[in-house]
Amino acid sequence: MITPTYEFHRAVGIPRSAAIEYPYGRPLGQVGDKKGQREVLLQVLSFLEKAKKPGEVMFLPFRWPEDPKKTVWQPPEMSPLIKFYLEEIKQARQKESEKEKNK
């Protein structure tokens, strides 16, 4: 699996995780970038050959060229799930901010 959030492997038993710091919806790379997409794929296939144990994680070296704050990946309209859990999300954020302040 190629995944932007490899941390999920702690919650689910994933045989092999190729972790890539790319935005959701574009784990192979940018539109039209055949060379870049190929490079990602070749590294993932190489990992498939080299992985020896269940649950292995490989960290791919690629860096997304855009500032994450400017990278568009979210849907144009807030998803129904996020709307449904908005209060819970705000509380999680507040809790984490307080944790950061108390460090």
Added chain:
Amino acid sequence: MTREEKTVDGFRFLPPGLKAWIRTFIPEEDFNGYIPWTPLSKPLSQTIFSLVTSAGISLKTDPPFDMEREKREAVWGDRSFRAIPKQTTEKEIDVNHLHINTDYIKRDINVILPLGRMAELESEGIIGRLAPNAYSFYGFQWNSADFLNEAIEPISRGMKAEGVEAVLLTPA
């Protein structure tokens, strides 16, 4: 679980609220349950591959994934799947997903379902073969065991019938 030195921030693109919330679903400790594992038994150049994505991709000639019901029922996700023939390009697809921006996939299917790239690797002999079909399902499944029966089981049967030996999964 073996791990190389960490260099990837899995939350880099998430706004602070989503990051904090998603973290509540992820345990601090490593997974210690059963992990399905099949060793790769032959070189890549002899291996038959298929691709699977949770990006909600469908052919224009097939029914699209149902977004309207999810808009009415926030914790429901379409449990069906679609077969995507290996020669499919972005011209032949619809993409329906309420949790990501689908514009990029509509412009270039390879950003998440690299059929073109895998076809090139096949023609160069780097992989043995790309199976006749890739598969797409809808990744938003909020606690649905029915999804395994309705999508994953038939996808597995299809792959087995096509002799698939390795699968690349690209979640949306």
